[in-house]
Amino acid sequence: MDNQKLAELLFPNNKWTVEEIEAKYPKRNLKEGAEVTRFAPSPTGYMHIGGFFQAIIDKNIAKRSNGVFMLRIEDTDKKREVIGASTIILEILKKYDCMPDEFEEKGVQVVGNYGPYFQSEREEYYKAYAKKLVSEGKAFPCFCRKTEGLNDVKEKREKMFALGITEDKDPCRNLTIEQVEEYLQEKKPFAIKLKAKGNGQNKIKVQDVLKGELEIQENGEDAVLLKSDFMPTYAFAHAVDDHLMGTTTVVRGEEWLPSYPLHIEIHKALGFKLPKYIHTPLIYKIRENGGRTKISKRIDVEADMRYFSKEGYEPQALEEYLINLANSNFEIWRKENPSAPLDDFPFDGFNITANTPVFDIVKLNDISKEMIAKYDAETCYQKLLAWAEENSSENVDYLKKDKDYVMKVLNIDREKEKPRKDIYKWSMVFDYFDYMFSAPKTYEVDESERKKFEEVLRNYKNYIDLSNKDIWFGKVKEMAEKLGYAVDNKEYKKYPEKFKGNVAKVCEFIRVAITGEKNSPDLYEIMSVLGQEKVLERISLIV
RNA sequence: GGUCCUAUGGUCAAGCGGUUAAGACGCAGCCCUCUCACGGCUGAAUCAGGGGUUCGAUUCCCCUUAGGAUCACCA
Numbered sequence: 001m002d003n004q005k006l007a008e009l010l011f012p013n014n015k016w017t018v019e020e021i022e023a024k025y026p027k028r029n030l031k032e033g034a035e036v037t038r039f040a041p042s043p044t045g046y047m048h049i050g051g052f053f054q055a056i057i058d059k060n061i062a063k064r065s066n067g068v069f070m071l072r073i074e075d076t077d078k079k080r081e082v083i084g085a086s087t088i089i090l091e092i093l094k095k096y097d098c099m100p101d102e103f104e105e106k107g108v109q110v111v112g113n114y115g116p117y118f119q120s121e122r123e124e125y126y127k128a129y130a131k132k133l134v135s136e137g138k139a140f141p142c143f144c145r146k147t148e149g150l151n152d153v154k155e156k157r158e159k160m161f162a163l164g165i166t167e168d169k170d171p172c173r174n175l176t177i178e179q180v181e182e183y184l185q186e187k188k189p190f191a192i193k194l195k196a197k198g199n200g201q202n203k204i205k206v207q208d209v210l211k212g213e214l215e216i217q218e219n220g221e222d223a224v225l226l227k228s229d230f231m232p233t234y235a236f237a238h239a240v241d242d243h244l245m246g247t248t249t250v251v252r253g254e255e256w257l258p259s260y261p262l263h264i265e266i267h268k269a270l271g272f273k274l275p276k277y278i279h280t281p282l283i284y285k286i287r288e289n290g291g292r293t294k295i296s297k298r299i300d301v302e303a304d305m306r307y308f309s310k311e312g313y314e315p316q317a318l319e320e321y322l323i324n325l326a327n328s329n330f331e332i333w334r335k336e337n338p339s340a341p342l343d344d345f346p347f348d349g350f351n352i353t354a355n356t357p358v359f360d361i362v363k364l365n366d367i368s369k370e371m372i373a374k375y376d377a378e379t380c381y382q383k384l385l386a387w388a389e390e391n392s393s394e395n396v397d398y399l400k401k402d403k404d405y406v407m408k409v410l411n412i413d414r415e416k417e418k419p420r421k422d423i424y425k426w427s428m429v430f431d432y433f434d435y436m437f438s439a440p441k442t443y444e445v446d447e448s449e450r451k452k453f454e455e456v457l458r459n460y461k462n463y464i465d466l467s468n469k470d471i472w473f474g475k476v477k478e479m480a481e482k483l484g485y486a487v488d489n490k491e492y493k494k495y496p497e498k499f500k501g502n503v504a505k506v507c508e509f510i511r512v513a514i515t516g517e518k519n520s521p522d523l524y525e526i527m528s529v530l531g532q533e534k535v536l537e538r539i540s541l542i543v
Numbered sequence: 544g545g546u547c548c549u550a551u552g553g554u555c556a557a558g559c560g561g562u563u564a565a566g567a568c569g570c571a572g573c574c575c576u577c578u579c580a581c582g583g584c585u586g587a588a589u590c591a592g593g594g595g596u597u598c599g600a601u602u603c604c605c606c607u608u609a610g611g612a613u614c615a616c617c618a
Contacts, residue, residue: 040618041618042617042618044617044618074618076617076618077616077617077618079617080617080618146615146616147615147616148615149615149617150617152615153614153615154615156614156615157544157614157615158544160544160545160614161544161545161614162544164544164545165545166545166546189616193616200545211548211549214547215547216546216547217547221614224616225616226616227616228616229616231616233615233616233617233618234617234618237618253612254547254549254611255612255613255618256613256618257547257548257612257613258546258547258612258613258614259614260547279548281548281549282611282612286553286554291610291611292610292611294611294612321555324555324567325555328555328566328567329556329557331555331556331566331567331568332557332566332567335566335567353555354548354549355549355550355555355556356548356549356550356610356612357554357555357556358554358555359554360554360555360568360569362554362568362569363554363555363567363568364568365568366567366568366569367568373581413580413581416581417581417582418581418582419581420580421580421581422580422581473577489576502577503577504576504577504578505577506577507577507578508577508578510577511577511579517579518579519578519579519580520578520579520580521578521579521580522578522580523577524577
C-alpha cells in the first residue's frame with residue numbers, strides 16, 4: 001500500500017501542511033517552571049461544578065508558576081452544542097474570579113496568540129495531522145457504518161463482553177488502495193482511525209501527578225481520530241491542540257483515566273511530547289440508598305453553577321469550599337489569615353487529595369455564613385441588591401426606595417465584635433427577616449399560656465421605652481416584677497412555683513407578638529428598628 | 544463482564560513505620576444570656592476485613608470486601 005498516495009486521495013485539499021502549522025505556533029517563551037494549563041469544557045449549556053473545580057486548579061497552577069491559563073471550547077459535537085453556552089462559561093469564570101489569560105469571545109475579542117480557542121475553528125489543523133498519520137501508515141480510512149448513540153454502543157459492548165475481546169482492530173485497515181478509490185468514487189463517508197499497535201493486553205506504566213505511577217493496559221483499539229464529518233474526536237483534538245498550544249499540564253476529571261493509554265498512543269504516533277496529567281477526583285453526592293455517584297445535572301441542582309448564583313451564594317464562598325476540598329490545609333490557613341485575599345493562599349495543584357469527596361452543602365453554608373458575617377451593612381445591602389437585580393426583580397424597587405430601612409434591618413446584630421452568623425445566601429434574607437417587613441401571620445404561642453401572653457402584652461403597652469437598651473430592659477423587668485414574674489433568675493430556679501415565670505418568659509411573649517416566633521435576633525434591636533409606632537400596632541393586633 | 548481508581552468518625556480530612564490518631568462542618572452537654580445565634584469550655588464518634596514484611600503497622604506488599612469510574616464517529 002502506498003501510504004503517501006492514500007493520504008493524497010483522502011485529503012486532496014488540505015489548506016496547510018503540518019510543517020506550516022507548526023511554524024505558526026512557536027514554542028512559548030516562558031520562564032523555567034512556568035506551567036501552561038487549559039480549561040476545556042464543551043458548550044452544553046451550563047457550567048458543571050466539577051468543571052469549575054478543574055478550572056480553579058488550572059488557574060492556580062498557572063498563576064502560581066507565572067504561567068498561562070487558557071480557555072478552549074470543545075465544540076466538535078455539533079449535535080450537543082448549545083448556542084450561547086460559551087458565553088455562560090466565560091461569565092461564570094469572570095464572576096468567580098477565574099478569568100483565563102487566553103480565551104476567545106465569539107465576535108467580540110480573541111486574547112492570546114495560540115487560538116483559535118474554539119475547536120470547530122481548528123478543523124484544518126486536525127486534517128493536516130490526520131493526513132500525516134495516514135501518509136506514515138499510522139492511520140487509515142474506515143468506511144464502516146458508524147456506531148452512534150448509546151444503543152449502538154451497548155450492542156457492541158455486549159458482544160465484546162461476551163467474547164472477552166480486548167482489542168478492536170478494524171477490518172478497514174486492510175483495504176487495498178483500489179477499494180479505497182472505489183469507495184471514494186461512490187462518495188462513501190469515511191472516518192480516519194488510528195492503527196493501534198497493541199492488543200489491549202500488555203501493561204504499560206503511565207504517570208499521573210496525583211496518583212503516581214499507574215499500570216494500565218495499553219490501547220488495543222483502532223480508535224476514531226477524525227469523524228466522518230472530519231471533526232476530531234476528543235482524544236485526537238486533545239493531542240493536537242495541547243501540542244500546538246503548548247499545554248504543559250492537563251487537568252481533567254478522573255473519568256478520563258481509562259482512555260489515558262489511547263491518548264498516550266496518539267501522542268506517540270504524532271511524535272508529541274506528553275504533558276503532565278492531573279486526573280482530578282470527581283465530586284459525589286450521597287444517594288437515598290446510601291450509595292454515592294458523581295454529582296449530575298439531571299438530579300442535583302448543585303451540579304449547575306448557576307444554582308449558586310440564583311440562590312445568592314457568595315462566589316468566593318463556593319470557591320473557598322472547593323479549594324478546601326482540594327487542599328484541606330486551606331481552612332487552617334484561613335483561620336490564621338481571616339481577611340487575606342484568596343489569592344494569597346499557596347494553593348498546590350500538584351498535591352490534591354486523591355479521595356472522592358462528597359459535596360456537603362452544610363459545610364458550604366458555614367463558610368458562606370462566616371464570610372457574610374464580616375460584611376458591614378452597606379456591603380450587605382449592595383450585594384443583596386445586586387442579587388435581587390438578577391434573580392428577584394420584584395424586590396428591586398422596594399430595596400431602592402427603602403434603602404435606609406433595609407440597611408437598618410441588615411444591620412441587626414451586625415457590625416459588632418461578635419456578629420450573628422445566620423445568613424448564608426442572599427435569597428434567604430426576606431424570609432429570615434419577614435417580620436421586619438410585615439406583621440406576623442401566625443404566633444408561636446402555647447394555648448395553655450394564652451392568658452398570660454395577653455396579660456403581658458396588655459400591660460406592656462404602657463412600658464414600651466426604646467430610648468436605649470438598658471432603659472428598655474429596665475422597663476421590661478419593672479413590668480415583669482409587677483405581674484409576678486421573677487427578675488432574679490437564681491431565685492426563680494430555686495422557687496419556680498412562686499412565680500408566673502421569669503423575665504425570659506416575658507421577653508418571649510413580647511418577641512412572639514413582634515416577630516411571631518420564639519427565636520429571633522436581639523429583641524431590642526428589632527423593636528428599635530421597627531419603631532415604637534409599629535411595635536404598638538403589632539401588639540394591638542393581639543390585645 | 545474486562546480494565547482501572549479509591550478506602551481514617553455522619554461529612555471534608557491531617558497522618559506518609561513508633562502519635563494520647565490533628566483540625567473543620569455537623570451532633571450532644573455545660574457556661575454566657577431576654578430567646579436563638581455568636582463566643583467559650585467539654586463530650587460522643589474513625590484507621591473496612593484477613594494475611595504477610597518488620598522489634599513495631601493507620602502508614603509498605605498481597606488477597607478479600609465495598610464504593611466509584613470507564614469500555615461511542617459524546618466530551
